[in-house]
Amino acid sequence: MIQVQHLVKLFGNFRAVDDITFEVQKGEVLGFLGPNGAGKSTTMRMLTGFFPPSSGTAVINGYDILKDSLNARRQIGYLPENAPVYPDMTVEGYLKFIAEVRGFTGSELKKKFERAVEICSLEKVLPQTVDTLSKGYKQRVCFAQAILPDPPVLILDEPTDGLDPNQKFEVRRMISGMAENKCIILSTHILEEVDAVCTRAIIIANGKIVANGSPNELRKKSSLYEAVTLSLDNVGAEEAKSAFMSLANVANTEVLKEENGAIVIRVLPSGGNVIAPAVAEEIRRRNWRNTQFSVEEGRLDEVFRNVTRQ
Template identity: 50%
Template sequence: MVPMIEAQALTKSFGGTDAVRDVSFSVHKGEVLGFLGPNGAGKSTTMKMITGFLAPTRGTARVCGYDILTQTRAAQRRLGYLPEGAPAYGDMTPFGLLSFVADVRGLGGANRKKRIEAALDAAQVRAVVHQPIDTLSKGFKRRVGLAQALLHDPDVLILDEPTDGLDPNQKHDVRTLIREMAAEKAILISTHILEEVEALCSRTLVIARGSIVADSTPADLLRRDPLHGAVVLAVVPAARAALLPKLHLIPGALTVAEEGAEVIVRPVPGREADLLANVTQAMRAENWPVTEVYQQRGRLDVVFRTLTTTARAPVPTTNAPPRAA
């Protein structure tokens, strides 16, 4: 099946330096691809190229099979785009803005009214539909931008930081909305909120200094944390020294380290579940003086920091197989 979004070696140079270098990826229907990276890594620049706002220095992108360079209008008709910061004409009302976008997109007749209503409902901006956008709160402005992107029910959605500036409840609503639409569309979102990636995305692309440094599922990324699956035990101080050699011998244990009042047992990669079972079994059998035991999950911020600060050259990526659509 043809991917709905396809970036091919997208490169953008500003004054000789590459802001984005050889970025290639594809998004299929049913996928939510999370674009993750520090500020200035090239997320927005890449999105601007895919939506036809910026011409790439090299490479190209395709939306629903239409080349953004040679079939710009056809590609733009099939995508909805929320630019960074959700810019909107401040003197217009949300209704006015949606009417304008509907006019440009050539929505007419009964469909036009239906689509405007649907977009207002989906983005929950009905309460402020006749207020000038300038007077709206940040959260409402963001949602007006979202309504504009959804207006023509596009196959492809490109959302640059869709939940930035929203309160936790609004974030939840926007995520729910994106999740509801996910099955029918190909969605590309950029964010630097790590929890969002876990909550929303079927695949993650980590970008740093203009290049892709990882392309995998969020769960896969978590596994890159050296402490992913580590078993942490809180042990009575007097018994700690005697326990350490025993933990070394537990099948599946890689290293054992003391940290404050806790003992951390790192697993041999791939044997995380195994390790926990073995530790608890030994604990019960020998009646260790342990007050607390838990298994740690990988932390995305650790992985994120490692990927975006250490990698000078792109590391080999583990491509997740595209989900069946």
């Protein structure tokens, strides 16, 4: 539904976005991750037609953003960063303005308006002007504006930024609720969000894509993936370490805690191999007393740091 082809954006000599290519299908929720200034917003602004790319292009639901910009924009609902909404308009006036500009009239306009208000629970604030609203409501008004035309593509730039945990939950629920028959791109730097709503994540750093895969695939890149953390209380740290190091596929062991003769130790595998059964077998063979045993799934934050820090 979205094909991004070799997108480049230069600001002077600075390559804000440097040859990005990816695709998003219907039903996918793509998380766009990256440190501040990595080029997330710049990419989104090019896709939504706010400014043209320096080179490369993208096709949105069949419409090229350069050759057929207006039709491409008709496919997209866009929530810009910080939810900019005219502060002196009422919520009702604003949403109806958006519906009119989007080309809806009469009963269809009314239907679209009411649907957006209902999904975003804005009934109570309709007559209020936007500058009297809390940040959460403002964000919801801007979200309502994005989904109002029921577009096949949603592009959301930090949709939960600055919201409290309840509001974040609400926004994620709304996104998940309409993910099925849309194609959604959202940027964030909250990693838990990726797990909560995204089916796939792209990490960009310095304008380049450095990782692209489902949250689980990305997690496998973590050095902690399949690592075993366990505690033992009748053996010394050195003895345990050397025993585990002698197992196949073990890359390293770390003592995390040593207290009153009890130790917490982490065994790291080489190359993401499964080592838990071998470690468990070793404990039983040596008759060590084991009180805690857990296998790591890998950590997104660690992967994020590794791929964006170079």
